[in-house]
Amino acid sequence: MRIAVKYCGNCNPEINSPRIIGQWMETLKDDEITFGPEGKTPADLLIIICGCRKGCVDRQEVRAMGRQVILIKGRWMGGLSLAENELGHQLIQRVESMRGALRRNAK
Amino acid sequence: MPMKTGTQYIESLKKLKPKVYCFGEKVESVVDYPLFKPHIHAAAMTYELAHKPEFQEIMTATSHLIGERVNRFTHIHQSTEDLVKKVRMMRLLGQRTGTCFQRCVGLDALNGIYVTSYDIDQKYGSEYHERFKDFLRYVQQNDLMSAGAMSDPKGDRSLRPHEQEDPDVYLRVVERQSDGIIVRGAKAHITGSINSHEIITMPTRAMGPEDKDYALSFSVPVDTEGITLIFGRQTNDTRRLESELDAGNPKYGIVGGEALIIFNDVFVPWERVFMCGEHEFALELVETFAGYHRSNYGGCKVGLADVVIGASAWIAESNGIERASNIRNTLTEMVNLAETCWSCALACSYEGYQTPSGAYTINPLLANVEKLNITRFTYEWMRLAQDIAGGIIITLPSERDYEHPEIGKYIDKYFKGKKGFSTLDRIRMYRLIENMAVGAGLPEAMQGAGSPTAMKIMIGRGANIDRKKDLAKVIAGIDEDPYFKGIAQVKEDKAKAKV
Numbered sequence: 284m285r286i287a288v289k290y291c292g293n294c295n296p297e298i299n300s301p302r303i304i305g306q307w308m309e310t311l312k313d314d315e316i317t318f319g320p321e322g323k324t325p326a327d328l329l330i331i332i333c334g335c336r337k338g339c340v341d342r343q344e345v346r347a348m349g350r351q352v353i354l355i356k357g358r359w360m361g362g363l364s365l366a367e368n369e370l371g372h373q374l375i376q377r378v379e380s381m382r383g384a385l386r387r388n389a390k
Numbered sequence: 391m392p393m394k395t396g397t398q399y400i401e402s403l404k405k406l407k408p409k410v411y412c413f414g415e416k417v418e419s420v421v422d423y424p425l426f427k428p429h430i431h432a433a434a435m436t437y438e439l440a441h442k443p444e445f446q447e448i449m450t451a452t453s454h455l456i457g458e459r460v461n462r463f464t465h466i467h468q469s470t471e472d473l474v475k476k477v478r479m480m481r482l483l484g485q486r487t488g489t490c491f492q493r494c495v496g497l498d499a500l501n502g503i504y505v506t507s508y509d510i511d512q513k514y515g516s517e518y519h520e521r522f523k524d525f526l527r528y529v530q531q532n533d534l535m536s537a538g539a540m541s542d543p544k545g546d547r548s549l550r551p552h553e554q555e556d557p558d559v560y561l562r563v564v565e566r567q568s569d570g571i572i573v574r575g576a577k578a579h580i581t582g583s584i585n586s587h588e589i590i591t592m593p594t595r596a597m598g599p600e601d602k603d604y605a606l607s608f609s610v611p612v613d614t615e616g617i618t619l620i621f622g623r624q625t626n627d628t629r630r631l632e633s634e635l636d637a638g639n640p641k642y643g644i645v646g647g648e649a650l651i652i653f654n655d656v657f658v659p660w661e662r663v664f665m666c667g668e669h670e671f672a673l674e675l676v677e678t679f680a681g682y683h684r685s686n687y688g689g690c691k692v693g694l695a696d697v698v699i700g701a702s703a704w705i706a707e708s709n710g711i712e713r714a715s716n717i718r719n720t721l722t723e724m725v726n727l728a729e730t731c732w733s734c735a736l737a738c739s740y741e742g743y744q745t746p747s748g749a750y751t752i753n754p755l756l757a758n759v760e761k762l763n764i765t766r767f768t769y770e771w772m773r774l775a776q777d778i779a780g781g782i783i784i785t786l787p788s789e790r791d792y793e794h795p796e797i798g799k800y801i802d803k804y805f806k807g808k809k810g811f812s813t814l815d816r817i818r819m820y821r822l823i824e825n826m827a828v829g830a831g832l833p834e835a836m837q838g839a840g841s842p843t844a845m846k847i848m849i850g851r852g853a854n855i856d857r858k859k860d861l862a863k864v865i866a867g868i869d870e871d872p873y874f875k876g877i878a879q880v881k882e883d884k885a886k887a888k889v
Contacts, residue, residue, distance in 0.1 A: 297854055336743040337753065362512070362746045 296334025396438030428643025484693020490646035492582025496536030502679030508747035638825025684761035688735025734760030755852035
C-alpha cells in the first residue's frame with residue numbers, strides 16, 4: 284500500500300507527532316511510505332498529522348493527495364479526544380482497518 | 391431579511407412583560423424606565439449598525455441554517471474568519487458605545503451550546519442538538535437578543551451543588567414531566583437580561599453524578615411565568631436620573647446592566663432543554679462558552695480603550711500639554727497595552743479550529759491569556775487615563791452648579807483650558823473619563839467571563855509544561871538532539887551532550 288504522511292510543521296505541538304508516526308511505522312512491513320504530499324498520483328492512504336487542534340495543514344489540496352485520509356489534530360482523532368499515548372495505537376488500528384477495506388474492494 | 395433595526399429591537403421589547411424590580415419597586419415598562427435606557431441604547435447599537443453598509447461585512451453573516459443574512463450576534467461561527475470578524479465586531483461596538491453592549495454573552499451561549507449539545511448526542515443518541523438548531527433558527531429568523539446566564543449564586547464555594555445547605559443556590563431541575571421540566575434556583579450578575587428576549591442558561595462548573603439535576607441548559611422567554619429579575623446597582627448610576635452632563639456617557643451608560651434572575655418553579659418545555667442530567671458535559675459547556683466569551687474582551691475592552699485614549703489625548707490638548715514627552719509616552723503606553731490585548735484576540739481567533747459539531751471555536755490557551763491580560767491591562771490604561779486627566783475627574787462640580795445663574799460663570803471661568811476648547815466640552819470629556827476609568831467598568835473587566843483564577847487554571851491546563859521540559863532537556867544536553875546530529879555530523883551516540 285502506498286501511504287503518504289503529511290506533518291503540519293509542528294510550530295508549537297501538543298503531541299509528539301514524529302514519535303506517534305515512528306511507533307506506527309514499526310508495525311509496517313511492505314508498505315511504501317512517503318512524507319509530504321508529493322507525486323502526481325494520490326496515495327492509497329494519506330495520514331495528516333497536526334500538532335494541535337488548529338489542524339492548519341488540513342486543507343483541500345493536501346487531502347487530494349490521498350484516496351483515503353486519516354486526520355490527527357492534536358489529541359483529536361476520528362472525532363474522539365484521546366490521551367497522547369493512545370494515538371499511536373489508534374493509528375495502527377485505523378490503518379489496518381483501512382488496509383482490510385482496500386483488500387476487500389480489490390477483490 | 392430577518393434583521394431588526396435598533397428601533398425595531400426597542401419596539402420588540404415593549405411586547406414583553408418581564409417581572410423586573412429596581413430600587414425596591416416593580417418596573418412597569420423596561421423600555422421607559424430611565425435607569426435602563428442607556429443599557430437598551432447600547433444593545434440597540436448591535437442591531438442598528440448591522441444595517442449600515444459601512445459595517446455590514448463585520449456585523450452580519452450568512453446563516454448556515456436558514457441561508458439568509460443574519461446579525462452576527464446570532465451566527466454560529468463557520469470558520470476562523472468568522473471568529474476574527476466576531477472580535478472585530480466587538481472592537482467596533484466598544485468604540486461606538488464606550489461601554490458594554492451586552493449581546494455577546496448570548497452569542498457565546500448559542501455557540502457553546504451548539505458545540506456541546508452535538509457532543510452529548512454523539513454519546514447518548516439524544517436529540518438536544520436538533521432541538522437546539524430549531525431554537526437557533528427561531529433566534530435567527532426573529533433576530534433575538536439572548537442573555538447568556540451561567541453564574542449560579544454558589545453559596546458555600548467549598549461544597550459541590552448537591553452538598554449545599556440550600557439546594558437552590560445552583561439552578562436545578564425539581565421535576566421532570568412528559569412535556570418538560572420544572573426548574574428552581576437563580577442565576578446572578580446576568581448582563582443585559584432585563585432587555586433580552588430570551589434567557590439561555592448553562593451550568594457554571596464541573597459536575598459529578600450526584601449533581602446531575604444541576605447539569606442543566608435551556609432557554610425561556612424573559613417574561614416566562616415564575617421568573618423575577620432584580621436589577622443591580624452600579625457606581626454613580628443615579629446620575630443619569632439627575633442630569634445628562636454628570637453621567638459621563640449618558641447615551642450608553644456604564645457596563646452592561648446586570649440582574650439577579652430568580653427561577654421560581656419555572657416550566658421549560660422539552661424542546662427548549664439542551665442539557666438535562668448529562669453531568670460529564672457540564673465542564674465542556676462551561677469551558678467552551680468561557681473560551682468564546684474570554685476571546686471577546688480583547689475586542690470590546692480595546693474598543694473602550696480607543697475611546698479613553700482619545701479622551702485622554704483630547705484633555706491633554708485642551709490643557710496645552712499635548713507635546714509634553716510624559717504625555718506622549720503615557721499615550722503610547724496606553725496604545726501598547728491595548729494593542730497587546732487586541733493581538734491576543736486576533737491570535738486566538740486565527741488559531742481557532744473546527745469542532746466535531748462543525749462550528750469553529752477559539753484557541754482556548756490564547757483566549758485565556760488574552761482575558762488575563764485584560765484583567766490587568768484595563769486597570770493600567772485606565773490608571774494612565776486618570777494620570778493624564780488629573781484629580782479634576784473626581785472634584786468637578788455638578789451640572790446643576792454649572793447651570794446655576796449665579797455661580798455657573800465661575801465654573802466656566804476657572805475650569806477653562808487652552809483657547810479653542812470650551813469649558814462645557816472639557817467637563818463632558820472629564821466626565822467621560824470618570825465614567826470609564828473610575829466606575830464599575832474596572833471590576834467588570836476583572837470578573838466578567840470569569841475571575842483571573844479561572845483563567846490561570848485554563849492557562850495551566852493548556853500550557854503543556856511537560857513538553858517544555860522535554861525541550862529544555864534537549865537544549866541542556868540531557869536528552870538526545872535528533873536534529874543536531876545532521877548539522878554537526880557527529881555519530882548517533884555522541885549526539886547527546888558532547889558537541
